[in-house]
Each structure stands twice: as C-alpha cells, then as structure tokens.
Amino acid sequence: MSRSALALTLTFSIILHAPLASAKTPVATGSGGAVATISEQASHSALAILNKGGNAVDAAVAAAATLGVTDPFSAGIGGGGFMVIYLAKDKRVITIDHREMAPAAFTPTVFLDNGKEIDFEKAVASGAAVGVPGTVRGWHEALERYGTMNFKQVLAPAIDVASKGFTVNETFFHLTQQNERKFQQFSTTSALYLRGGKAVTPGTQLRNPDMAKAYREIAARGYKAFYEGPMARAIVDAVNQPPVAKEANAGASVRAGRMTLADLANYEARIRQPIVSSYRGYEIYGMPLPSSGGVAVAEALNILEGYDLKSMPRANAEHLYLEASRLAFADRNAYLADPEYVDAPVAGLLSKEFAARRRALIDPRRAGIQAAAGDPYLFQDDPSVPLRPQAPPQRALQKEGAHTTHLTVSDKDGNVVSYTFTIESWGGSGIVVPGYGFLLNNEMTDFDFSGPRPNVPEAGKRPRSSMTPTIVLKDGKPAFTIGSPGGSTIITTVLQTIVNHIDFGMPMNEAIDAPRLSERNGAATSIEPGFAGSAQARALEAFGHKWEERAEEIGAANAIVFNPDGTVTAVSEGKRHGVGTALVQRRGH
Secondary structure, eight states, X not given: OXXXXXXXXXXXXXXXXXXXXXXXXXXXXXXSOEEEESOHHHHHHHHHHHHTTOOHHHHHHHHHHHHHHHSTTTOSTTSEEEEEEEETTTTEEEEEEEOOBOOTTOOTTTTEETTEEOOHHHHHSSGGGOOBOOHHHHHHHHHHHHOSSOHHHHHHHHHHHHHHOEEOOHHHHHHHHHTHXXXXXXXXXXXXXXXXXXXXXTTOEEEXXXXXXXXXXXXXXXXXXXXXSHHHHHHHHHHHSOOBOOGGGTTTTOOOOOOXXXXXXXXXXXXXXXXXXXXXXXXXXXXXXXXXXXXXXXXXXXXXXXXXXXXXXXXXXXXXXXXXXXXXXHHHHHHOSOTTTOOOXXXXXXXXXXXXXXXXXXXXXXXXXXXXXXXGGGGOOOTTOOOOOOOOOOOSOOOOOOOEEEEEEEOTTSOEEEEEEEOSSTTTTSOBOTTTOOBOOOGGGGSOSSSSSTTOOOTTOOOOBOOOOEEEEETTEEEEEXXXXXXXXXXXXXXXXXXXXXXXXXXXXXXXXXXXXXXOSSSSBBOOTTOTTSHHHHHHHTTTOOBOSSOOOOOOOEEEEEOTTSOEXXXXXXXXXXXXEEEEOOTTO
C-alpha cells in the first residue's frame, strides 16, 4: 500500500461548534488524593482512577495517557520521560528513566553534512530525529513494580476521550497553527490535525479513533503490543519511510531515519536512584542522568544556600538566583550526559565545597558574563570517575525543545508521583504513525550536533535532558512536588519556584504564577511577555542583566503541597498554557 493510501486509512471525526469545556480550577485543597495537570480531561482521568481505588502510580499513567490525546503536541506514547515516585510504605524515592534511545545505526555525524551542522528545523521534521520511544515501557515498569492496576484499567479513561473526542481550545488551535508548515509535510498528520492545510478551529470536537486503537492493543497485550508486531512495524516504517505528503512536494526534503524492529524490541527502561541534595532543612529528590535537571538544580541551590536570601531586597536575591543558575548551566553543559556513555563527576558537582568555590565567583553587585565550567573533580570522591577531561569551551546553548508536559499525583496513602514526559518540540518530528494516531518524537535533536562533547550522538545512547520532576521532603515526609515543561528552561522554572516558595515564603500558587526569568549562561536572560520595562526588570538591569528580545511564555508547572494539617493542595498554572486543572478527592474516597 502506498503512503498516500495509508493516509486515507487514518480515520477521524469532526463535529463543529461543540460546547466548550467548563471553567478550570488551578488550585484545589482537600484531604484525599490530589492531581495537577495542564489538561482538564487528564486531571479527571487521574481522579477517576483514584476514586476507583488506584494509587498515585496508576493515576499518573491514566493522566499521562489522556494527555497523549488532549495535548498530543507535547507528550504521548511516541516519546519518553522521567518519573519520580515516593513510596509511602517504604519511605523511599525511586525514579524510572524511560528516555528515548538512539537507534543502533546512529553515529556522532548523523546531524552533519559535509562536516557542518544541518539546519535545526530540517533535523526536527524528519525520521532521523526519532529516538526509540520509551513511554510505554516506562508505564509498564511503573505499573508492574509500584502500581495496583493493569493497562486495561488505567488506559480506559484515555480510550474514552480518544473515542468520544475533546473540545479544541484556543491553546490547541494556536499550537497547531504554529506547526502548520511542519504538519503539512506529512499526509497522516495533516489529515488528523489540519483542514485544507489549516489548523482545526476552537470549539471543534476532535476524535482520534486510531489512538484509541493503539491504546486498546496495549491494554490487551501489554507493552509488547507497542514494541513487537504490527504497531512496531508501523513505527519503523514511519521512521524509515516518512509518510510524506505529495502536495507541492511539501515533504521533499524530509530526511529518513534508520530504525529497526530490533531497536524497539531491545528497548529497556531504567530504575535509577534519585539525585538527593539538601536545602535549608529540606531534602530535594530529583532525576539523575541522563536528565541534567536534578544535578543542575541541586548545584544551584547549594550555591544559593550560602546567602540569606529572605533578608535581602528582592532584586538582590533575584540577581543571585540568576548568577547561581548561570554557573550551574556552565557545569551542566560541560560534563553531563548519558551515564552509560560518560563518567560524569556527579559527586563533585553535588559537593557543598564545590558550590562554595563557585559561589566565590559571584559579584553580588554585578551580573557576570558567560561563565566557564568549574572543576568538580577536585571534590570528586567517587573512584569510578578517575579522569579529568578538559572541559569544552562554552558556546551558544544547543536548541532544546521547550514543549513537554508535567503532571503530579498523590493518593490517600501518601504515595506521590512527579512525572515529566515529552515528544520534544511542539508536535515532535511531525510524523503521525499511520493507523495508530500518535506523533513520534524528535528527541535525537537533544544531542549536540557536533563534538567533541559528552552529549554527542552515539548508538544506543540517551540524549541529555533538562526534565526535572522533583519531590521535596521535610523531616522525612513529603513537603511538595514541582515540575514543568520548557526544554532547558525547565531547570530554571523548578529552581525559581523552589526559591519563591522556600526563601520568599510565597504560597505555591503565587510561586508558580510569578514572572519567570531563565538564565542559562547565555548573553541574555529569557523573559516572559510583559516583563521588560517593569519595575522588577529595571531593578535587575541596575545589576547589568540583559533580556532576550523575544519574550515567550516559560513553562507550565504543576505542584502538590502537603500541608501541616494533613490536607493537600494541588496547584497548576493560573495563567499560562490556557490555565491548568487541579483536583482533589472528595471525602469518603
């Protein structure tokens, strides 16, 4: 069957002028389980599982599967992620790494043409950008090890949403509109998300029966339905022979990938020990490598711990936050990558003594310029990392998709999940798998395109990530969770929210809604619309801080706070990404 014929097999249904969704509730407090996501349907899916007796892990998978339907441009089974879990009975934290993996055919020159880096956008919209998806295997490990329900139970809410449809809102419309050019290149994608080459309009009821079919097959056969058999073959075919649209040679320049059925069959999730650090009496549990988030946040907090931020004028404290982030990013970029390929000096980077050495470089009155990497090997007590390679010179920050999603769930027994997962850029590679209705990731563009660097592409390697799902304990008990999408700005969003909440004493909803500043060791700091020209901006400009000209919304955070009186408060965005949805169980569940 031709690729154009395959596109015709993609079924969809559109009903115009459907009722719009009800008002969202970004903050909710109660005494049972809780959930916060950016999607109303996803939050309700999680709550339904909690109400049926499922635990936080079960509910997190249910929410994630529903997000794959309602927020398909940022997450789904065509991608991967990182899950941090607090197990109340055992009083311990574990993490599940189900990051996408490079196919066996990958080499360090995969994104080079005649020795030069290829255009980033062309790299994104291609089969070559697709890593072996890890999401389904990660869900399987979470449910088998720590859940109480099976795939059939937890996927039921998402199957229902995919089958019956959901109302396209303004955010969904604008994201589709921004990706029209990419989606036009692929017949399956344009058939599902475009009409006449244009984005489906708000108020439309959008169904995705092919995704419902994919979920039903996983519900019936487990994770092997994804990694072996017809679905696996469809994935490999879509990567190696992308379903390019014929119209006007829209996809003539699409690069093919080289993925095999063996790449899918051999994929494994990893159970890893979390990154553990302390900050002003709190225990911070973050994601380890290949996510750089846990290490970078811990290093920045270690640097900031040497200051009494709460006693300072706000501008002085925010200046120090920006400078600590600058230094942490210099070290992150120099040393961190997949731990199965690179011996990263993690112990040195987490050392309080190393943080003191880095802190000494900060001028409390003046913004720095691009910082050089420090030498964590001086504080490295791990004999398994004996070498001290020369840190590569700093360069412009590699592009990293800012379009991920984060959710968080707790249950009545005290289990907690903080979960960030993604398909990378908005709409990933832009390729919808024929017959199965889900988008494939472009995660391989998270590698540095050229080296020598720790994060260059290699066969079987997982690209470095910035995803930073975090659980914070106080006196051995959960205090709060936090996480966000946003590419490399994830790290600064989590860091700034922690500082807002712990140091500045902001309630979590105010900590999340506050203007975000993201300093990633560049020539200028990323800001959000409306910040430039404000009193806060002018105060920081007095220290010499400069802002990027293009202001964009940064992140879409979700959190849960565990209150001293035993109640829980779920918190989502109050203004970003169309406002999130926080829900708590009613008494009696």
